[in-house]
Amino acid sequence: MKENKTFYITTPIYYPSAAPHIGHCYTTVACDSIARFKRIQGYDVMFLTGTDEHGMKIEQKAKEAGVTPKEYVDPIVANFKRLWETMNISYDRYIRTTDDYHVKSVQKIFKTLYDKGHIYKGEYTGKYCTPCESFWTESQLDENGCCPDCHRPVTDAHEEAYFLKVSDFADKIEEFLTKTDYLSPKSRVNEMINNFIKPGLEDLCVSRTSFTWGVPVEFDPKHVVYVWVDALSNYISALGYENDKYDDFAKYWPADMHMTAKEIVRFHSIIWPIMLMMLDLPLPKHLYGHGWINFNGQKMSKSIGNVIDPFVLAERYGSDSVRYQILRDMPYGSDSNFSNEIMIGRINTDLANGFGNLLSRTVAMVDKYFGGTLPENREEGDFDSDLKEMAQGLAHSVEKLMDEAKLSLALTEIMNVVSRANKYIDETTPWILAKDPAKSARLATVLYNLLDTLRICSALLAPFMPAIMPKALEQIGAKESDTEYDKLSVFGVLPADVTVKKGDALFPRIDVNAEIDYLNSIIGTKQEENSDSKQEKPAAKVEDEDLDKAGLISIDQFAQVKLRTAQVLACEKVAKSNKLLKFQLDDGRGGRQIVSGIAKWYKPEDLIGKKIIFVANLTPAKLCGELSEGMILSCDCGDSVKILTVDPEVPNGSAVK
Numbered sequence: 070m071k072e073n074k075t076f077y078i079t080t081p082i083y084y085p086s087a088a089p090h091i092g093h094c095y096t097t098v099a100c101d102s103i104a105r106f107k108r109i110q111g112y113d114v115m116f117l118t119g120t121d122e123h124g125m126k127i128e129q130k131a132k133e134a135g136v137t138p139k140e141y142v143d144p145i146v147a148n149f150k151r152l153w154e155t156m157n158i159s160y161d162r163y164i165r166t167t168d169d170y171h172v173k174s175v176q177k178i179f180k181t182l183y184d185k186g187h188i189y190k191g192e193y194t195g196k197y198c199t200p201c202e203s204f205w206t207e208s209q210l211d212e213n214g215c216c217p218d219c220h221r222p223v224t225d226a227h228e229e230a231y232f233l234k235v236s237d238f239a240d241k242i243e244e245f246l247t248k249t250d251y252l253s254p255k256s257r258v259n260e261m262i263n264n265f266i267k268p269g270l271e272d273l274c275v276s277r278t279s280f281t282w283g284v285p286v287e288f289d290p291k292h293v294v295y296v297w298v299d300a301l302s303n304y305i306s307a308l309g310y311e312n313d314k315y316d317d318f319a320k321y322w323p324a325d326m327h328m329t330a331k332e333i334v335r336f337h338s339i340i341w342p343i344m345l346m347m348l349d350l351p352l353p354k355h356l357y358g359h360g361w362i363n364f365n366g367q368k369m370s371k372s373i374g375n376v377i378d379p380f381v382l383a384e385r386y387g388s389d390s391v392r393y394q395i396l397r398d399m400p401y402g403s404d405s406n407f408s409n410e411i412m413i414g415r416i417n418t419d420l421a422n423g424f425g426n427l428l429s430r431t432v433a434m435v436d437k438y439f440g441g442t443l444p445e446n447r448e449e450g451d452f453d454s455d456l457k458e459m460a461q462g463l464a465h466s467v468e469k470l471m472d473e474a475k476l477s478l479a480l481t482e483i484m485n486v487v488s489r490a491n492k493y494i495d496e497t498t499p500w501i502l503a504k505d506p507a508k509s510a511r512l513a514t515v516l517y518n519l520l521d522t523l524r525i526c527s528a529l530l531a532p533f534m535p536a537i538m539p540k541a542l543e544q545i546g547a548k549e550s551d552t553e554y555d556k557l558s559v560f561g562v563l564p565a566d567v568t569v570k571k572g573d574a575l576f577p578r579i580d581v582n583a584e585i586d587y588l589n590s591i592i593g594t595k596q597e598e599n600s601d602s603k604q605e606k607p608a609a610k611v612e613d614e615d616l617d618k619a620g621l622i623s624i625d626q627f628a629q630v631k632l633r634t635a636q637v638l639a640c641e642k643v644a645k646s647n648k649l650l651k652f653q654l655d656d657g658r659g660g661r662q663i664v665s666g667i668a669k670w671y672k673p674e675d676l677i678g679k680k681i682i683f684v685a686n687l688t689p690a691k692l693c694g695e696l697s698e699g700m701i702l703s704c705d706c707g708d709s710v711k712i713l714t715v716d717p718e719v720p721n722g723s724a725v726k
């Protein structure tokens with residue numbers, strides 16, 4: 070370990086308000102890869118993640134579920150932890166904002182800010198977005214008077230409240246953002262200055278009295294601390310700031326890297342540094358605000374219903390492939406788009422055809438031509454120096470890109486060397502060299518160069534793909550000491566008489582069509598469908614025998630299907646289909662469109678006004694070009710199909726349990 074070299078990296082702490090989705094994985098997988106990279110470089114790393122468990126939204130959801138907020142969040146937090154295990158996340162510490170030590174720290178921080186005159190009591194009037202837990206002024210709302218972040222309706226809020234005097238720090242924060250390289254990409258600095266600082270920083274309301282699920286203000290307990298003040302404090306409470314649980318604040322603070330997605334950069338680049346300035350604490354060194362993983366052009370979100378289940382993907386392809394794809398396809402500073410096709414394409418191109426092919430061809434040739442152990446005689450030849458130079462220079466460029474959180478570019482650099490090595494095989498034609506015993510030394514040299522390139526590439530890929538790369542290194546006969554960081558910039562580290570160990574293909578090629586059909590049948594992520602969708606066909610009659618085959622599901626699995634009531638406002642036939650009807654529904658949440666394959670059994674006008682039940686969290690699909698945001702429940706009655714209707718008095722949008 071390098072003496073005194075510490076590296077403190079944090080993800081945001083996640084709201085345990087719903088099951089985690091692939092979008093949530095991005096920051097955590099990115100931070101994990103950086104943390105692992107820093108560890109191999111010899112840093113003493115502290116990698117923090119956790120859950121942000123207070124707030125009105127959680128209180129409301131718990132109430133709806135008929136449980137206490139803690140009972141509500143506990144299983145969701147367990148599910149987040151299970152996901153991080155599945156994705157091989159090597160966090161060093163996990164913080165829950167409901168942990169006692171954190172609550173104590175937040176209370177002390179609030180009191181200190183109050184005692185120093187940075188917090189004062191006043192009256193709050195304004196707008197509040199419950200899903201985002203954000204206060205907004207009238208002028209900050211979007212063109213429809215909705216939340217400027219998530220564009221959902223906001224509510225009026227009036228109450229006695231404490232305020233944080235952020236206005237006093239407008240100049241200091243502007244200077245911090247413009248004069249340091251804290252916030253990247255740089256475009257986000259302009260965004261913050263133009264959208265939030267230049268229009269005038271308004272004091273921030275930092276306490277609430279209208280709900281109780283939060284950290285009580287110690288000296289005025291009818292107030293609970295605003296969730297963002299509570300949440301941001303996690304980065305220091307988790308190190309033992311103002312609590313006795315941990316004792317490494319002096320060692321790790323200031324953080325080397327905070328990473329978040331773009332919509333919460335505002336809190337991390339303005340509010341958080343101001344809080345720290347007020348507390349006279351050193352400021353974190355870097356904040357990286359990445360883009361979103363979108364699906365069909367929209368941010369993946371539970372309430373939009375377009376989430377992709379990372380457990381399913383990790384089970385099918387292995388967590389390493391999923392980690393690779395989400396990191397590789399997120400361009401620096403912008404959004405990425407997810408689809409099953411993109412994921413499988415990336416796995417096939419880069420991992421199966423690129424890296425996997427290089428590894429299996431090389432190991433197979435050493436096995437076939439030399440019985441698994443290379444002879445020591447060598448003969449240099451054309452193309453060698455080009456490959457060696459690229460491989461030797463790789464660690465240096467990857468290191469620089471990792472420091473800048475440019476993970477996709479770092480992976481591209483590594484894959485460029487993999488491609489160069491695959492090309493080197495075509496250029497040097499080992500199968501022709503193998504035919505001539507006089508060329509044995511040249512053949513051994515070519516294969517050695519390939520193995521040593523693989524050593525460098527696999528070791529540099531290990532932070533991104535920690536499950537598979539140790540197996541790749543084992544196959545090429547590399548010992549642990551061959552992958553020490555300093556040796557990754559040196560060519561020729563493997564012993565001259567290295568012995569390979571042939572093994573299974575580490576990234577088998579995926580049959581795209583078969584796989585897409587399968588995925589669509591289980592998670593329904595088909596983006597464009599020209600014929601009637603399978604998921605929209607009325608369910609086949611289920612016999613008892615089929616039930617046995619299908620197996621039983623747990624109450625948790627059932628609870629994942631969100632059923633709600635809605636009223637049919639309009640209904641018409643879909644032009645290109647004789648099976649589909651298009652419904653406009655009042656779902657109690659601003660309306661949605663669903664396409665259903667029941668045209669054969671109903672006239673559209675007979676359905677208007679009916680109250681129905683629909684699946685609210687099905688991934689949107691296009692059926693004959695029409696967007697369908699869910700599925701209407703119906704029964705197979707032998708010769709016909711009947712939709713399920715509910716009592717007209719049931720309010721639209723009610724949850725069906």
Ligand code: MSP
Pocket residue numbers: 080081082083084085091092093095096121300301303328329330331332333360361362363368369370
């Ligand atoms: N609780 C706050 C963070 C407090 S940090 C002091 C929060 N939680 S969150 O669960 O809503 O989001 C956690 C992180 O996941 C955020 O950075 C968020 O932007 C990110 N993502 C959620 N959906 C995402 C995508 N679809 N794509 C990429 N990141 C996404 O915000």
